[in-house]
Amino acid sequence: MSTLRRLWAIPTARFALVVLAGVAFLAVFGSALAPHDPLKQYTDRVLEGPSGDHLLGTDYLGRDVLSRLMAGTRLSVIGAAEAVVIGAVLGVPTGLASAWVGPRLEWLALRISDTLVILPFTVFAIAVAGTLGNGLQQAMFAIGVLISPIFFRVTRAVALGLRTQQYVEAAELMGASQWWTLRTHIWTKVLPNVAVTSAQAAGAALLVVASLSFLGLGVTPPAPTWGGMLASDLGYLTQQTWAPVFPGLLMMATVGSLNLLADAIRDATGAGTSARRRRRTPATSRKERSGAVVS
Amino acid sequence: MTAPATEPAPGVPVPGDGAVRADSRARRALPFLRSLASTALVTVTVLFLASVITFALGALSDSNPAAAALGETATQADIDRLNAEFGLDRPLVVQYFSWVGNALGGDLGRSWFTTIPVSDSIRQALPVDLSIAALALVLAILIGGGAGIGAALSNGGIFDRAVTLVCSLLGTLPPFVIGMALIVVFAVKLQALPAGGYVPITVDPLEWLRFAILPGLALSLDVAASIARQLRTSLVGSLRENYAVGAQMRGFGRSRVLFGHVLRNAAGPTLAVIGLAIPLIIGGAVMTEKLFGLPGIAQLALQSAEKGDVPVVLGTLLVTAVIVVAASLVINVLQKALDPLARQGSARRAAR
Numbered sequence: 001m002s003t004l005r006r007l008w009a010i011p012t013a014r015f016a017l018v019v020l021a022g023v024a025f026l027a028v029f030g031s032a033l034a035p036h037d038p039l040k041q042y043t044d045r046v047l048e049g050p051s052g053d054h055l056l057g058t059d060y061l062g063r064d065v066l067s068r069l070m071a072g073t074r075l076s077v078i079g080a081a082e083a084v085v086i087g088a089v090l091g092v093p094t095g096l097a098s099a100w101v102g103p104r105l106e107w108l109a110l111r112i113s114d115t116l117v118i119l120p121f122t123v124f125a126i127a128v129a130g131t132l133g134n135g136l137q138q139a140m141f142a143i144g145v146l147i148s149p150i151f152f153r154v155t156r157a158v159a160l161g162l163r164t165q166q167y168v169e170a171a172e173l174m175g176a177s178q179w180w181t182l183r184t185h186i187w188t189k190v191l192p193n194v195a196v197t198s199a200q201a202a203g204a205a206l207l208v209v210a211s212l213s214f215l216g217l218g219v220t221p222p223a224p225t226w227g228g229m230l231a232s233d234l235g236y237l238t239q240q241t242w243a244p245v246f247p248g249l250l251m252m253a254t255v256g257s258l259n260l261l262a263d264a265i266r267d268a269t270g271a272g273t274s275a276r277r278r279r280r281t282p283a284t285s286r287k288e289r290s291g292a293v294v295s
Numbered sequence: 296m297t298a299p300a301t302e303p304a305p306g307v308p309v310p311g312d313g314a315v316r317a318d319s320r321a322r323r324a325l326p327f328l329r330s331l332a333s334t335a336l337v338t339v340t341v342l343f344l345a346s347v348i349t350f351a352l353g354a355l356s357d358s359n360p361a362a363a364a365l366g367e368t369a370t371q372a373d374i375d376r377l378n379a380e381f382g383l384d385r386p387l388v389v390q391y392f393s394w395v396g397n398a399l400g401g402d403l404g405r406s407w408f409t410t411i412p413v414s415d416s417i418r419q420a421l422p423v424d425l426s427i428a429a430l431a432l433v434l435a436i437l438i439g440g441g442a443g444i445g446a447a448l449s450n451g452g453i454f455d456r457a458v459t460l461v462c463s464l465l466g467t468l469p470p471f472v473i474g475m476a477l478i479v480v481f482a483v484k485l486q487a488l489p490a491g492g493y494v495p496i497t498v499d500p501l502e503w504l505r506f507a508i509l510p511g512l513a514l515s516l517d518v519a520a521s522i523a524r525q526l527r528t529s530l531v532g533s534l535r536e537n538y539a540v541g542a543q544m545r546g547f548g549r550s551r552v553l554f555g556h557v558l559r560n561a562a563g564p565t566l567a568v569i570g571l572a573i574p575l576i577i578g579g580a581v582m583t584e585k586l587f588g589l590p591g592i593a594q595l596a597l598q599s600a601e602k603g604d605v606p607v608v609l610g611t612l613l614v615t616a617v618i619v620v621a622a623s624l625v626i627n628v629l630q631k632a633l634d635p636l637a638r639q640g641s642a643r644r645a646a647r
Contacts, residue, residue: 115616119615119616120574123577123615127612131609208469214471214585230475234471237478241484244475244476252464255466259466
C-alpha cells in the first residue's frame with residue numbers, strides 16, 4: 001500500500017496510471033459502450049472522415065472506427081497480458097532457481113535463455129503459426145516464451161546479488177531454510193524488479209501483438225484489434241492518409257504509459273539500484289542488457 | 296604493448312630471453328584460447344538448442360504432407376505413403392539427426408507442396424532480407440551514432456532533449472507504423488520514392504537503393520533510437536571520467552576529447568545494444584517485407600505457414616537463428632577488439 005502511495009506521488013506515474021485505467025475500462029466495457037456495432041458495414045459511407053454520426057470516421061468497409069477501437073481494446077490488451085504472464089511464469093521461477101542450482105544446470109539455463117533471445121519474434125511466431133496452427137493462443141504462447149528470458153535474467157541478477165549480501169548469508173548461517181530465506185529476503189526484493197519488467201514487457205508485447213496481427217497472425221479478421229486496424233488502414237493510405245493516426249495514438253499512449261510506469265516503479269521502490277552500484281559483475285551487466293531489449 | 300612484461304634484466308644471458316618470451320607468450324595466449332573455446336562451446340550449444348526448438352515445433356505439429364497436399368480427400372493410405380516418402384514414419388530421434396545432418400550439408404529437405412528444395416527457396420529470398428538488414432544496420436549506426444554523439448555534446452540542451460523525446464516516442468510505436476509514416480511522406484505526398492517493389496542489388500545497385508532506402512530506414516529507426524540512447528548515456532558518463540576531464544584541462548577541444556579518447560570506451564556498451572538489436576532487425580525485416588511487398592524470406596515463411604508447409608517454415612526459422620548467431624559472433628569479436636581488458640593476452644597482441 002505504501003508503495004502505491006509513493007507511486008502516486010510521482011506525477012508521471014499518476015498520468016500513466018490514469019491512462020492505463022482508461023485502457024482497462026475500455027477493455028472491460030469497450031464493446032458494450034461502443035456507439036455502433038464494430039462489425040457492421042455502412043456500405044454507403046466507406047472511408048469517411050470524422051462526422052457527427054461517426055466521430056472518428058469509417059474504414060474501408062464502412063465500419064465505425066471509434067467502435068472498432070473501443071471493442072478492439074479487449075483483444076489487444078488481453079493478448080499482451082497473456083504473453084507477459086506466460087513469460088513471467090516461465091522466467092521468474094527458473095531465474096530464482098538458477099541462482100541456487102549447480103553450475104552445470106545454471107550454464108544450461110543460461111544457454112536456453114540465450115537461444116530464446118536470438119530467435120526473432122516475428123519469425124518464431126510465423127513458425128509457431130505454421131506448425132501449431134494460427135490463433136491467439138499460439139501467438140501468445142510464442143511471444144510469452146520469447147519474453148521469458150527477460151524475466152529470467154532480471155530475477156537471476158537480483159537473486160545472485162542478494163545471495164552474497166551479508167544478511168542473507170547470516171540468515172543461512174543461523175539455520176534458516178532456503179525456502180524461508182527465499183520468501184522473506186529474496187522475494188520482497190525480486191518483486192519490484194518483476195513489476196518493472198512486467199510493465200516494460202507488457203508494452204513490448206503490445207507492440208509485438210500489433211505487429212503479428214499486421215502479418216495476419218494471432219487474432220484473425222474481422223475481430224477488431226489495434227494492430228489489425230493499423231494493418232488494414234495501410235491498404236488505403238492514398239485515400240485516407242490520417243487513418244492510422246487513431247489506433248496509432250491509442251497504442252502510443254498505452255505503451256508510453258507502461259514505460260513511464262516502469263520508470264516510476266523503479267524510482268519508487270529502488271528496484272535495480274543495488275544492481276547499478278555493482279556494475280562490474282557479469283550478472284548485472286547481463287541484466288542491464290536484457291533491460292535494453294525491452295526499452 | 297610492445298615491451299613485454301618480462302623485460303630481461305641486464306646481465307641475464309641472451310639464450311634465456313627467447314625461452315622466457317615464448318613462455319610468457321604461451322601464458323598470455325592461454326586465457327585467449329580459453330575464451331575462444333568457451334565462446335565456441337556457447338555458440339554450438341545455442342545452435343543445437345535452436346535446432347531442437349525448431350525441430351520440436353515440427354514434431355508437435357499435427358499437419359502432414361498428405362493432408363497439406365491433398366486436403367480433405369487424403370485417405371489413410373495416402374497419409375502413410377507420403378509420410379514414408381518424407382521419412383516421417385521414422386522415430387523422432389532418427390528424424391532429428393537426419394534433419395540436422397542434412398542441414399549441416401545445406402539441405403533443409405523439400406517443400407511438401409512443390410517438392411522444391413527448401414534451401415533453394417531460402418537462397419533466393421535471403422539476399423533481399425540480408426541486403427535490407429545490412430542497409431538498416433548501417434543507417435541505424437549512422438543515425439543513432441550521430442544523434443547519440445550530438446545529444447552527449449549538448450548534454451541537457453535542446454538537441455539532447457529532442458533526441459530523448461524522439462527516442463521514447465519511437466519506442467512506443469510498432470515498427471510497421473514508422474514504415475507507414477515513411478510511405479505517406481515519401482511515396483504518397485512527395486512521390487519521390489516507390490512505396491513497394493524490389494530490384495536485386497546484383498542487377499542494379501542504384502535502383503536497389505531507390506527501392507531499399509525506405510524499408511531500410513523504417514527498419515533502422517527503432518534500433519537507431521536504442522543506439523542513440525545507449526551512446527548518449529555512456530558518453531555522458533565517460534566525459535565525466537578523470538581521463539576525459541584531464542584531457543580537456545590539457546587544452547584538447549571538446550570534440551577532440553570525444554572522438555579521440557571517449558568514443559572508443561563508450562562504444563563497448565553500444566555494441567552490446569547493436570548485438571541485441573540484430574534479432575530485432577531480422578525480425579523487423581519480416582515486417583518491412585510485408586509492408587513494402589519485398590520478395591523475401593518472410594513472404595516465403597508466411598505463405599508456407601498458411602499452407603502448413605512445415606519443412607519450409609522450419610528451414611526459415613533455423614536459417615534465421617544461424618544468421619543471428621553469426622552476427623552476434625561478429626559483434627562479440629568487435630567488442631573484444633575494442634576492449635583492452637578483454638583483449639589482454641590475446642594472440643594478436645602477444646604476436647606483436
